[in-house]
Amino acid sequence: MTPPPDNGAYMIAAYAITGVILLVYGWSLWRRGAAAMKDDSAPH
Amino acid sequence: MSNLEQARALVKRGQVMTVIAVTAIALCAVRALLFTPVERFQGPAQKIFYLHVPAAWSAFLAFGLVGIVSGLYLWLNDRRLDLFAEASAETGTILTAIVLITGPIWGKPIWGAWWVWDARLTSTLFLFFIFIGYHSLRAAVHDPQDRARFSAVLGILGAMLIPFIHLTVYLFRTQHPMPVVARPEGPTLPGVMLLTLLLSVGAFTLLYLGWTTLRYGIGRVREAREELHDATA
Amino acid sequence: MIRLALTIATKDLRAELRSRTALVTALAFAALVLVLFEFARDPTRLTAALLAPSAVWITGTFAATLTLGRAFSTEQDHHAMDGLLLAPVPREAIFIGKWLGALAFALAIDVLIVPLAVLFFNLRMTAEALAGIALVLVLAKVGFTAVGTVFSALVAKLRSKELLLPLLVLPFLVPPLIGGVQATARLLDGQPLSDVSGWLRLLLAYDLVFVVGGLLVFPRLLDE
Numbered sequence: 001m002t003p004p005p006d007n008g009a010y011m012i013a014a015y016a017i018t019g020v021i022l023l024v025y026g027w028s029l030w031r032r033g034a035a036a037m038k039d040d041s042a043p044h
Numbered sequence: 045m046s047n048l049e050q051a052r053a054l055v056k057r058g059q060v061m062t063v064i065a066v067t068a069i070a071l072c073a074v075r076a077l078l079f080t081p082v083e084r085f086q087g088p089a090q091k092i093f094y095l096h097v098p099a100a101w102s103a104f105l106a107f108g109l110v111g112i113v114s115g116l117y118l119w120l121n122d123r124r125l126d127l128f129a130e131a132s133a134e135t136g137t138i139l140t141a142i143v144l145i146t147g148p149i150w151g152k153p154i155w156g157a158w159w160v161w162d163a164r165l166t167s168t169l170f171l172f173f174i175f176i177g178y179h180s181l182r183a184a185v186h187d188p189q190d191r192a193r194f195s196a197v198l199g200i201l202g203a204m205l206i207p208f209i210h211l212t213v214y215l216f217r218t219q220h221p222m223p224v225v226a227r228p229e230g231p232t233l234p235g236v237m238l239l240t241l242l243l244s245v246g247a248f249t250l251l252y253l254g255w256t257t258l259r260y261g262i263g264r265v266r267e268a269r270e271e272l273h274d275a276t277a
Numbered sequence: 278m279i280r281l282a283l284t285i286a287t288k289d290l291r292a293e294l295r296s297r298t299a300l301v302t303a304l305a306f307a308a309l310v311l312v313l314f315e316f317a318r319d320p321t322r323l324t325a326a327l328l329a330p331s332a333v334w335i336t337g338t339f340a341a342t343l344t345l346g347r348a349f350s351t352e353q354d355h356h357a358m359d360g361l362l363l364a365p366v367p368r369e370a371i372f373i374g375k376w377l378g379a380l381a382f383a384l385a386i387d388v389l390i391v392p393l394a395v396l397f398f399n400l401r402m403t404a405e406a407l408a409g410i411a412l413v414l415v416l417a418k419v420g421f422t423a424v425g426t427v428f429s430a431l432v433a434k435l436r437s438k439e440l441l442l443p444l445l446v447l448p449f450l451v452p453p454l455i456g457g458v459q460a461t462a463r464l465l466d467g468q469p470l471s472d473v474s475g476w477l478r479l480l481l482a483y484d485l486v487f488v489v490g491g492l493l494v495f496p497r498l499l500d501e
Binding site: 170173174180184185189190193194196197198200201204205208211212213215216 | 424427428431434435436437441444445448449451452455456459475476479482483486487490494497498500
């Protein structure tokens, strides 16, 4: 029986790139969220 | 509860949901990579399926909600609907990008081509174009009321367009049979793979909800702060 | 209401025809683009007849897209929009009027392009094929100009409207384009109209959805 094709590199590339996107966007969102939670120091 | 407090509560909820979702995604990735069997004929590259499909589902969910919420905004005129659409469009764009990137990386080893113009991938590409148009439009309109109305028009018309694109490409392909893009999994997935897929879909859905809640909260905070600023100015 | 709409449409059309420059420029542009297709093909690999449907449709729709930007520019330039809105004209009538004007313009371009294509690409065109192609062109342009009118009004006030209008409108062009090219190619090939009924139905469905959709959302665009 022939073994499965040796294309793990594609799998790694896809997971890696997805991970990077999730990290970068997630961090951007998190940072903006933190800024939103900060109490305004400007007097009302 | 003031608007600002409400908005901050949303941000908090979004943050919590996102943390849970990210954990879920990480666990699903581990399950997919290490504890789900390798498909015999397609090899490890088949596992990209567990990213591509959940991301696609979430992207279309994001887009569908932009469409529905846009329609509601045009009807009800509630600013918060516009802010939600803005949030869903942003998170939807990221998810669509993931689909469009994992698509070719999956396609090359499995189908032999980096890109195929099948109905699903083509619809996703146009989803991306509409999202980009949505962001460009919002950036070009300065008056918030106009921005909300114009985006909503694009949102709802865009939502009406995508099914047509899907149908048109499908009709086109039934008339022009091309190298068959067989759904590599066939009609039935083995149980363990199906479970991995379903868990991944759940995780990505949670991610969409968490990100969008968070992004919506950020928009609401921005709005609430402007209100306060205007009130005291 | 229909009368109002037609009044608006004829007012616009008469203005364009009186000035003539806009129509002539658009026609000249379309003819030029069509010719470019001839020079953009490798004659040893692609016969003119094969390219013709694509050339006709791309030319026609690009030219129509560019002219869509003008639908509201007169009002914009002369601040006449307020006047139009103050008049007791239902906004739906404004939409229909503008849409019919844009449709007439787009079809005028096609009326030029199709004979030119027959000429430049040496097409064998029977009367039946021509009638069928005319039908397909009308069906496709109806929906496309409806969507185009909505977006033309949308971008009218924006600075980047020349770039933004094509970006927003072109995705909406894809279903009529695919249907149009497929039907045209078959009709040119000598197939009867009944063979392309599927595409005709698609075009009709698209028209219904986006004319009704346009009618529903357009009034909200004009809110202040």
